Amino acid sequence: MEPFVFPKWTNSIKYLLLPGLLIGPLYVVALVAYGASPKTTDVGYMPTQPVPYSHALHAGQLGLDCRYCHSTVEQTAAAGLPPTQTCMNCHTGILNSSAKLQVVRQSHSDGMPVEWLKVHDLPDYVYFNHSAHVRRGVGCVSCHGRIDKMEVVYQDQPLSMGWCLDCHRAPEKHLRPLDRITDMNWKASDPVVEGRRLVEQMNIKPSTDCSTCHR
Ligand code: HEC
Ligand code: HEC
Ligand code: HEC
Numbered sequence: 001m002e003p004f005v006f007p008k009w010t011n012s013i014k015y016l017l018l019p020g021l022l023i024g025p026l027y028v029v030a031l032v033a034y035g036a037s038p039k040t041t042d043v044g045y046m047p048t049q050p051v052p053y054s055h056a057l058h059a060g061q062l063g064l065d066c067r068y069c070h071s072t073v074e075q076t077a078a079a080g081l082p083p084t085q086t087c088m089n090c091h092t093g094i095l096n097s098s099a100k101l102q103v104v105r106q107s108h109s110d111g112m113p114v115e116w117l118k119v120h121d122l123p124d125y126v127y128f129n130h131s132a133h134v135r136r137g138v139g140c141v142s143c144h145g146r147i148d149k150m151e152v153v154y155q156d157q158p159l160s161m162g163w164c165l166d167c168h169r170a171p172e173k174h175l176r177p178l179d180r181i182t183d184m185n186w187k188a189s190d191p192v193v194e195g196r197r198l199v200e201q202m203n204i205k206p207s208t209d210c211s212t213c214h215r
C-alpha cells in the first residue's frame, strides 16, 4: 500500500499557517494583559496631573456643573475635557499669578493643550457611549463616584465587563430623573419603586448582546 503523503502544495500552506499559529496566542496574551492592566481595572488608579486642579474645590465648593467643562457628555460618546479657555474664563482674573496655574497660562499663551493624563481608559475593543447613559437616566456618580469630593480624580468603579453587565441586567436602582444627572447628592426616596417607574416611563432596556459593547 502507498504510504499517505501530503501533496506538494501543502508545503506552502505551512508558511501561511505559521504566522497565525504564532500571532494567535500572542494576540490572546496581549489582550488579556491589556485587559488586566492597572489602567483598565484598578479601582483607585490616580495619576498625578500636570496641574493640581481640584474637583472638590471647583465642582464641590464652587458648585460648577459638570457640563460646564465636560460639555459633550449629553451629545456624544466622549464626555470631553475642557479647553484651556474654559479655565481662563475665571483665571484671567482669579489667582492670575499663582504658580499652580503656570502650566495653564503657558498653554493659553502658546496654544498647546494641557496634557491631562487619562484616569479612566477602557481597552480599544470596547465601545462605550456617555450620551447613551446620561440621556437615559444614569448619573455620573453611578460610574465615577463622588467626584465633587475628590482633590485628585481616581477610578472609583472596576469598569470590568462584569460590572457593565450587572447594571445592564438590572438597571432599576441606578436610574434617576434626567434633570438630576450631575447631582452628586440626589438619592431616590425608594430606589426600587422609583427605578421601576423610570424603567417603564422611559422604556429602559439595556442590551447584553456582545455586539453592543464589542463592534
Ligand atoms: C471647571 C472645569 C471642570 C468641572 C466643573 C468638572 N470637571 Fe471633571 N475634569 C476637569 C479637568 C480639567 C479634568 C482633567 C484633570 C483631572 O483628571 O483632574 C477632569 C477630569 C474628570 C474625570 C476623569 C477623566 C479621565 O481622564 O478619566 C472625570 C470622571 C470627571 N472629570 C468628572 C466630572 C464630574 C462628574 C463633574 C461634576 C460633578 C466634573 N468632572 C466637573 C474639569 C472639570
Ligand atoms: C468659575 C470660575 C473658575 C473656573 C472656570 C476655573 N476655576 Fe480654578 N479656581 C477658581 C476659584 C474661585 C479658585 C479658588 C481661589 C481661592 O482659593 O481663593 C480656583 C483655584 C484654582 C487652583 C488653585 C490655585 C492656587 O494657587 O491655590 C487651580 C490649580 C485651579 N483653580 C485650576 C483650574 C483649572 C485647570 C481650570 C480649568 C479646567 C479652572 N481652575 C477653572 C475658579 C475657577
Ligand atoms: C455608565 C457609566 C458612566 C456614566 C454614567 C458616566 N461615565 Fe464618564 N466614563 C465612563 C467610562 C467607562 C469612561 C472611560 C471611557 C473610555 O475609556 O473610552 C468614562 C470617561 C469619562 C471622562 C474622560 C474623558 C472621556 O470623554 O472619555 C470624563 C471627563 C467623564 N467620563 C465624565 C463624566 C461625566 C461628567 C458624567 C456625567 C454627566 C459621566 N462621565 C457619566 C463611564 C461613565
Ligand code: HEC
Binding pocket: 122, 126, 127, 128, 129, 132, 133, 136, 138, 142, 143, 159, 160, 163, 164, 165, 167, 168, 171, 174, 203, 204, 205, 206, 207, 212, 213
Ligand atoms: C449603572 C448602570 C450602567 C452601567 C454601569 C453601564 N451601563 Fe451601559 N447602559 C445602561 C443603561 C440604562 C442604558 C440605556 C438602555 C436604554 O436606552 O434602554 C445603557 C446603554 C448602553 C449602550 C447603548 C446601547 C445602544 O443600544 O445604543 C452601550 C454601548 C453601553 N450601555 C455600554 C456600556 C459599557 C461598555 C459599560 C461598562 C464600561 C456600561 N455600559 C456600563 C446602564 C449602565
Ligand code: HEC
Binding pocket: 031, 032, 034, 035, 036, 040, 041, 122, 123, 126, 159, 160, 161, 164, 165, 168, 207, 208, 209, 210, 211, 212, 213, 214
Ligand atoms: C455592556 C457591555 C459589554 C457586553 C454586553 C459584553 N462585553 Fe465583553 N467586555 C466589556 C468590557 C468593558 C471589557 C473590558 C474588561 C476589562 O478591561 O477588564 C470586556 C472584555 C471582553 C473580553 C476580553 C477578555 C477579558 O475578559 O478581559 C472578551 C473576550 C469579551 N469581553 C467577550 C464578550 C462576549 C463574548 C460577550 C457576549 C456574550 C461580551 N463580551 C459582552 C463589556 C461588554
